[in-house]
Amino acid sequence: MPEALLLDMAGIGKSFGGVPVLTDVAFGVEPGKVVALLGANGAGKSTLMKILSGLYSSDAGTIHIDGRPVEIRTPADAIAYGIRMLPQELSIFPDLTVAENIMLAALPTRSTGPLKTLDSRRMEQEAAAMLKRLGLDWLSPHARMGTLSHHVQRIVEIARAMVGNARVLIMDEPTAALAEAEVQLLFSIIRRLGAEGVAVVYISHYLKEVFAISDQIVVLRDGQNAGTFVTAETEVGAVLEAIVGSRVGDIYPPFAEASAIGGEMVTVTGLAVPGWVRGIDFSVRRGQITGMHGLVGSGVEMVGRALFGAVPRTSIAGASIDGRPYAIRTPGVAVLAGMGLVAAERKREGIVSMLSLRENLSLANLPRFTRGWIVDRRKEQVATGEWIRRLAIRARDAEQAIGTLSGGNQQKVCLARWLLGELKVLILEEPTRGVDVGARQEIYRHIRGLANQGLGILLISSDAEEVAGLADRTIVLAGGRVVETYEQPTDAVHLMSAASKSAAA
Amino acid sequence: MTDSNTISATPGGSARRLRDVLAKPWAGTAMLLIFYLIILVIFTILSPYFLSLPNLLSVGTNASFIGLMAAAGTPLIIAGGLDLSVAAIAGLAGVIVSLSYAAGLNIWVGCGFAVIVGGVVGGANGALTNGLRLNPFIVTLGTMSIISGLSLVMTGGLTNPLMEDSFNWLGSGRIFSIPFPLILMVVVFALIWWVLNFTPFGRYVYASGGNPDASRMLGIPVDRTQVILYVVSGLSGALAGIIVGAMLGAAAPNAVGGYLLTVIAAIILGGTSLFGGRGSVWGTLLAVLILGTLNNGLTLLNVSSFWQDVTKGTVLLLAVGLDQLRVRVQT
Numbered sequence: 001m002p003e004a005l006l007l008d009m010a011g012i013g014k015s016f017g018g019v020p021v022l023t024d025v026a027f028g029v030e031p032g033k034v035v036a037l038l039g040a041n042g043a044g045k046s047t048l049m050k051i052l053s054g055l056y057s058s059d060a061g062t063i064h065i066d067g068r069p070v071e072i073r074t075p076a077d078a079i080a081y082g083i084r085m086l087p088q089e090l091s092i093f094p095d096l097t098v099a100e101n102i103m104l105a106a107l108p109t110r111s112t113g114p115l116k117t118l119d120s121r122r123m124e125q126e127a128a129a130m131l132k133r134l135g136l137d138w139l140s141p142h143a144r145m146g147t148l149s150h151h152v153q154r155i156v157e158i159a160r161a162m163v164g165n166a167r168v169l170i171m172d173e174p175t176a177a178l179a180e181a182e183v184q185l186l187f188s189i190i191r192r193l194g195a196e197g198v199a200v201v202y203i204s205h206y207l208k209e210v211f212a213i214s215d216q217i218v219v220l221r222d223g224q225n226a227g228t229f230v231t232a233e234t235e236v237g238a239v240l241e242a243i244v245g246s247r248v249g250d251i252y253p254p255f256a257e258a259s260a261i262g263g264e265m266v267t268v269t270g271l272a273v274p275g276w277v278r279g280i281d282f283s284v285r286r287g288q289i290t291g292m293h294g295l296v297g298s299g300v301e302m303v304g305r306a307l308f309g310a311v312p313r314t315s316i317a318g319a320s321i322d323g324r325p326y327a328i329r330t331p332g333v334a335v336l337a338g339m340g341l342v343a344a345e346r347k348r349e350g351i352v353s354m355l356s357l358r359e360n361l362s363l364a365n366l367p368r369f370t371r372g373w374i375v376d377r378r379k380e381q382v383a384t385g386e387w388i389r390r391l392a393i394r395a396r397d398a399e400q401a402i403g404t405l406s407g408g409n410q411q412k413v414c415l416a417r418w419l420l421g422e423l424k425v426l427i428l429e430e431p432t433r434g435v436d437v438g439a440r441q442e443i444y445r446h447i448r449g450l451a452n453q454g455l456g457i458l459l460i461s462s463d464a465e466e467v468a469g470l471a472d473r474t475i476v477l478a479g480g481r482v483v484e485t486y487e488q489p490t491d492a493v494h495l496m497s498a499a500s501k502s503a504a505a
Numbered sequence: 506m507t508d509s510n511t512i513s514a515t516p517g518g519s520a521r522r523l524r525d526v527l528a529k530p531w532a533g534t535a536m537l538l539i540f541y542l543i544i545l546v547i548f549t550i551l552s553p554y555f556l557s558l559p560n561l562l563s564v565g566t567n568a569s570f571i572g573l574m575a576a577a578g579t580p581l582i583i584a585g586g587l588d589l590s591v592a593a594i595a596g597l598a599g600v601i602v603s604l605s606y607a608a609g610l611n612i613w614v615g616c617g618f619a620v621i622v623g624g625v626v627g628g629a630n631g632a633l634t635n636g637l638r639l640n641p642f643i644v645t646l647g648t649m650s651i652i653s654g655l656s657l658v659m660t661g662g663l664t665n666p667l668m669e670d671s672f673n674w675l676g677s678g679r680i681f682s683i684p685f686p687l688i689l690m691v692v693v694f695a696l697i698w699w700v701l702n703f704t705p706f707g708r709y710v711y712a713s714g715g716n717p718d719a720s721r722m723l724g725i726p727v728d729r730t731q732v733i734l735y736v737v738s739g740l741s742g743a744l745a746g747i748i749v750g751a752m753l754g755a756a757a758p759n760a761v762g763g764y765l766l767t768v769i770a771a772i773i774l775g776g777t778s779l780f781g782g783r784g785s786v787w788g789t790l791l792a793v794l795i796l797g798t799l800n801n802g803l804t805l806l807n808v809s810s811f812w813q814d815v816t817k818g819t820v821l822l823l824a825v826g827l828d829q830l831r832v833r834v835q836t
Binding site: 282310348363364 | 632703704705707708709711712715716718719720721722723724726780783
């Protein structure tokens, strides 16, 4: 018989700009239990958790805590109800001590005359008590945060989250950068919390970990519940099926025909980035989309940019592009060699948001639009107009600041800008992250179109479904090494199990 | 009820229209121009001497050396850099010219030295900020201190005469009865405007400041762009120092240093973002003229020069505040 639910979310709905992101989602946690929340990128996991932690408000649905209906409008509300979220990125204060980091939101004070001053002694005592509660007696509250290793900082973050009456702890990819022993330490802390009755929501792509730590698994797909499993009574395959669904294929263009695939466009041997990639070999063929898949932290996120010359301390044994030897130096050199890269972090590395669509489009190929000393604006405008039409970019005109376009339309510009030059190789990092389904389909179609024109395409994505739907062949990375190579299109279930196999190698 | 309805309806419509106008890229410069015209009208009413061609020309001439430095500083700040040493370079340039002249060298050779030194210091600023990735504020604060110190060391803090007709013409000469420094300033502004708006380099300036990471990922030479702009800023400092020396007929080691804040204030007042990526030289030119006109007008009205700094600061805060409001209204 199930215990009473500590947290019970029902009928949750949310849409952004008319696009539904969550529809009638139910999610519940029993006290002291660990529930894994799984789903592909864009399935709605983080939106659901942001609603729970008060960062977003839901359009529909109810939230009950201890059987009583509650309204969570702000992060402060969520904290008051005992809901704590550990974000994926560390948010620590490296120059403060462990005790200060833990107690920052609830610094104990005492009255000194008319003033309230920090009670350092009590702060340290409370921090030490919290560390002890988590089984971390060996950690000194006086240690400066910045001197600790990454996983210890993570753990201090957990201690900070537990201050006050924490009842539900949400952990988003907590093990992304942790080694095996560190993961075990984290798990021991989660078990301790469970013994105290704290419920944990565990978001991860690493199925091995999910099966090791969780009591229950909830799967979301396309913003809806796609399955709820009791971990001990289920198989990995069933969970993968639920994550991927059976709908694969309808938004993807057909694969390359064997006759269209040409010779090797890029060959790479011994590509290494300290701490990320441990010397990998791969090649990309003309006319083919080569997929590269791996989970967060597998090194896959570094491969494209390292090859492009954008990562310091990259080393390589040998590389060639279109038969010509290629030495990694700077992105400028890569561009001259015929390479283009569409960066995953569009806002940070893709667009110059205050410049116009036209200016963003021509930026990488400005010499092409230059006559004598002068940039030929008419030529730019003509080219921009043409690409707006060909890629169906929804914009007022070529002069609109690109920062005001939607993510999908920005991405189309990032794609189009490389098509102006004589491109040989296009590296795509997470090409549809934050892009709505409609624009996604168009972007996939254009990527395929580029391959058909004879370009070599390297598609780097942590979205297994996307790689399965688009790539003609796929390389899977884990722990900085190639763990599997599929010479034929394969399905997302295979990719995901290959990628999560040796996560913490 | 009906009254309140009509009242709320009318501003609704005009607010939208106002918002559309304010969203135009030239709206900031237009606001500055209106502000300038208002100042002109006020001073014309208050002082009978203000609105005359000789007076207005003298405003432009007196602002010209500030304008030279602000013109070169604008693209540098747009590209994400900052040069606090430019006014100190101007002081050093005057010192170099006067010392070479005193040593018996041809005065134009001295000018050549000054220009070279200005370029070299600018290059050093660029190398330190881009090569070693040091913060431009710190780097140019350091070079500013070094250079103004050197100027004092080289002269013992004394002012040296610089009297030679052909040289002094740079400060007081006229072409078609327009003072040469004013012409030089306008030409430099036009040149920089042209480069910023019509050349690939100009585009790289905006891109480098707007998003250096994205620009690097597109293969744009961000570092080279910035280093070139630091050199140009250094050269503008040297040129400004030469013009001041020619105007005054003397070179004092600290003749220009005090104008650094006016240069930076003009660039910011002109609508250039300190965070890079946004700005125009015409805004800077207007701001230089506004600050110069305020000085001139207040002097004509016998306002103490101590109050003029207060006015300058107030205008700067007002303008930047209004511009921020303008940006917010748009979104």
